[in-house]
């Protein structure tokens with residue numbers, strides 16, 4: 001039985017590996033002694049991202065696929081090198097298949113515009129790509145299973161700096177388990193890329209006094225971005 005489990009794990013790991021390589025733009029992967037080279041297609045990062053989005057749209061890695069209306073992959077541009085990452089899609093996002101389109105999304109748009117960018121200039125996504133029912137917190141196993149998609153996205157986007165919106169995103173990006181106030185005071189990194197953590201726009205809607213802190217964090221974000 002243990003041997004069967006071992007084989008299943010190897011098959012699963014191999015499948016993930018080849019899916020990642022294909023999503024990264026390889027047309028085909030040649031196996032065999034002396035023929036281990038792969039043919040890397042001349043794809044732009046945008047084309048590679050679009051391919052990955054198509055694959056994630058079919059994802060059934062965790063039970064959240066059963067209750068979703070749409071996979072919410074992410075939107076925007078990689079050209080500025082600014083990536084905003086929230087927790088998970090809510091009801092509006094699930095219905096429209098786009099991140100941050102509800103009231104919290106409108107506030108995020110205003111925050112982005114306050115630093116002289118259009119929303120389309122930056123890339124916006126979530127840690128989890130499908131809506132947890134009732135907007136509950138995603139379970140650790142759901143985060144584990146979905147994290148490969150975000151990792152692949154960030155590998156393609158190659159951000160200069162990441163803005164983690166809320167404690168959940170800050171935890172997922174930094175691997176640390178801190179309070180929101182502590183995340184804000186730390187120099188955080190995701191695989192060598194600076195992460196600036198701030199309050200989720202939804203938290204600001206519930207408690208408008210947090211907006212000042214968000215403004216300070218966004219200034220810090222822009223300072224790091226300019227020097228990256």
Ligand code: SF4
Nearest residue numbers: 059061062065130146
């Ligand atoms: S939440 Fe992520 S891992 Fe789960 S089904 Fe959706 S895309 Fe797949």
